[in-house]
Amino acid sequence: MTVTPGTQTTCSVKNPYAAAAPTDPAQPDPEELMSRDQIESLQFERLKWTLHYAYENVAAYRELYDEAGVHPGDFKDLDDLKIFPYTDKEFLRKAYPFKGFATPMSEIRRIHASSGTTGQPTVVAYTENDLQTWGTLVARCFRFSGIKPGDKVHNAYGYGLFTGGLGAHYGAERLGCAVIPMSGGQTEKQVQLIRDFEPQAILSTPTYLLTIADGFRHLGVDPKKTSLRTAVLGAEPWTEEMRREIETTFGTLSACDIYGLSEVMGPGVAGESGEAKDGSHIWEDHFRPEIIDPFDDSIMGMGQPGELVFTALTKEALPIIRYRTHDLTRLLPGTERPGHRRMGKITGRSDDMIILRGVNLFPTQVEELALQQPELSPHFALEITRPNRMDEMKVRIERREEFTIDQAEEAAKKLQHDIKSKIGSSCRIEVLDPDVLPRSVGKIRRIYDYRNRPKGNE
Known part of the structure; x- marks a missing residue:
């Protein structure tokens, strides 16, 4: 059976799992504080919905599962996720531009795309519920890292088709912050605005934050004298040595990681505690992670290094199931949020090795x-x-x-x-x-x- 892209077939019930806007942005979301058993119970219900939803509304998933001889009805417990095939960028590129969408275009509220520098761009989309979930999870990351409602936030992530700029922007607004939408580049202007507007927080890639520090020095200004107190950094792998370099350069600045990728949602899939700084907790009320051996695709155990795979549990516009990120890391037990597992620092990408x-x-x-x-x-x-x-x-x-x-x-x-x-x-x-x-x-x-x-x- 073929389906016109963007139309639905038998799964007409919309997603019942979109994240609600926080009633008090300064306090943890209820799902953040769930136990591991509660999280896995939630994951099972949401996975069951996601598998049926993708199969019934996206022809590419139906063809993939039919060819593999599996059906959403085969999903009886969380371990059964492993019987469903992996997906990757090539799976999405074959659906270019809009064949991977599960909703009519009339329900799409935003479209982003990858740069396409290594091939056909991957296109991602968001419904109103998707955008609400995205903003809520980014806000959760920022609060977890130490940004507070009322802070001024200097956003130096790039705006445009890249999900970083707008994803961070709306998350900071959802948290109750005043956002300075600077975007990337124009380093002298970045320095001027940080000096003039005195933001408490900055969002950027770690290497670009060092470029901004160079901009301060070129003007004869010590980066330690800025108003910045919190940096939430992502979009590229960085090490603990880089964290120490950044925090030493800016003095009282606290630098935390944020993780995401466009295909899974954008920034906000995982965030790091500003107190513990022990790796990013994955928000498992919305994402189910796995670690696999990048060479033989076998599933790795807790603490074993491998390639990160994600299944999104609540997405409407673009379902993502067992998506190979090519990011290399490991899963660890949760600490500050015990119900949500952590991911270690990204050590690289299997395709960049x-x-x-x-x-x-x-x-x-x-x-x-x-x-x-x-x-x-x-x-x-x-x-x-x-x-x-x-x-x-x-x-x-x-x-x-x-x-x-x-x-x-x-x-x-x-x-x-x-x-x-x-x-x-x-x-x-x-x-x-x-x-x-x-x-x-x-x-x-x-x-x-x-x-x-x-x-x-x-």
């Missing part, structure tokens, strides 16, 4: 080691080449202004040794003067892979 002479390497590993050398800055890039049929890596990294080139070169020798002994890869280190590398205004680009360049472009 560098394989260098048989050794698997991620940029976050280099970041972790580089920031242990006081003479070297967090601004670096990895260049991969194959000049003589053998892969070679060069780390281009800036020195800090307060150190000489000779001091930085000595630190680079230590970094080179650490990369070889702790990661297992040989490399060359090129020390650069400050402000040579391009600065991030959104997601940072760390890897420049030139191994497959056409001849003549070396």
